Amino acid sequence: MNNIALFDLDHTLIPIDSDYEWGQFLSRIGAVDAAAFEKRNAAFFAQYQAGTLDPVEYLEFALGTLAQFPRKQLDAWHEQFMQEVIQPALLPAALDLVKRHQDHGDLMAIITATNRFVTAPIARALGVDNLIAAEPELTTDGNLTGKLLGIPTSGEGKVIHLHQWLDQQGKKLEDFTCSHFYSDSQNDIPLLSVVTHPVATNPNAKLLAHATQQGWPILTLFNAQ
Template sequence: MKLALFDLDHTLLPIDSDFEWGEFLCRVGAVDAAQFKRRNEEFFAQYQAGTLDPVEYLEFSLGTLASFEPERLAELQQQYMTEVVMPNIRPAARALLQKHLDAGDLVAIVTATNHFVVAPIAQAFGVEHLIAAMPERDAAGRITGKLLGTPTQGEGKIVHTKAWLEKLGHSLDSFESVHFYSDSHNDLPLLSIVSHPIATNPNAKLSEHATAQGWPSIHLFND
């Protein structure tokens, strides 16, 4: 069996789903646009620079989710999928995923974005397995605004991927090959331990590293 792991934002999607979720909330008037936009842009710049504190950001993001009634949150999620995500699911990304699915590979999306935002996106891509930052929920199932466990970013992607595989009775060494597709230097920890790292729509830092290491690079969104 082979394993294929995919980052999500700017890898399978030409957008950052977490950032765009915040922009969407501002656009529809669900949050204080000026205050939220300022914080959202600050965090996004930190992520791009590799200086983001993932817990601080996730609890900002999850705290926003906790402020809505569940019914309203579900409505916003559906509207966001329809208006923002679905128009950005490109044929090239679907085809790349489908190639691995058709080959019988075990496929998972491994993302630093929170599970609430990305679960319907993984479903839209037809991917069963999702490793994402988990929001804490109370006894009634409501999001509390806290992060459950550790972030799924950087080294955290290795920790969570290994834990997921262990539940399935596997390890990274169980597979004939392990592909990991990512756009970002933030994913260098996981990229560096798989047999087939693929720089996918890479940012400048990852592109430079991939070239130095002789890793292949692909570009899905050049059309």
């Protein structure tokens, strides 16, 4: 296992933002006040797209919403969310990309700013065993407290969390002959800049401009949404 392949999730392996869509789903099924939640969710999403999002503020909002409900109820809703929203977004081009790295025997991980509750079932559906995500604090019986453990997995935080994850396995990024990272967003430039093979994947305008300037390869798996 001489190579490592890292993937962002939202708009990279799936053509949607899973965190935003989870919020829309909660509104749609009547779990939260639709008007108030959608207004705040949309504002955070716009900040993310503009690169101005405060990740701690957003995660406290998202995890605080989850903490209102028992874990059993959340898990049941997430199964419905997977069927209605995520499964239709698992597209052949992304699945083929993952499989190519699997067939090559690469160590693989999804590294996402979205929290583990939302993303763990999606990572499994994509066939990626390792997930580095924002970690929600849990009670002893598995319910969410609404608090974030550690620092967010966004921006420079992705680099920090990657190194911590590799350290736990007795590895360093430099140990790999080839390290890929696929991402759509300028928010991931810190991690894109430390791998040997950064790939701007379905890039937004800011990342496209930066990737073009740096001479990074550009990959289009599906049309941006």
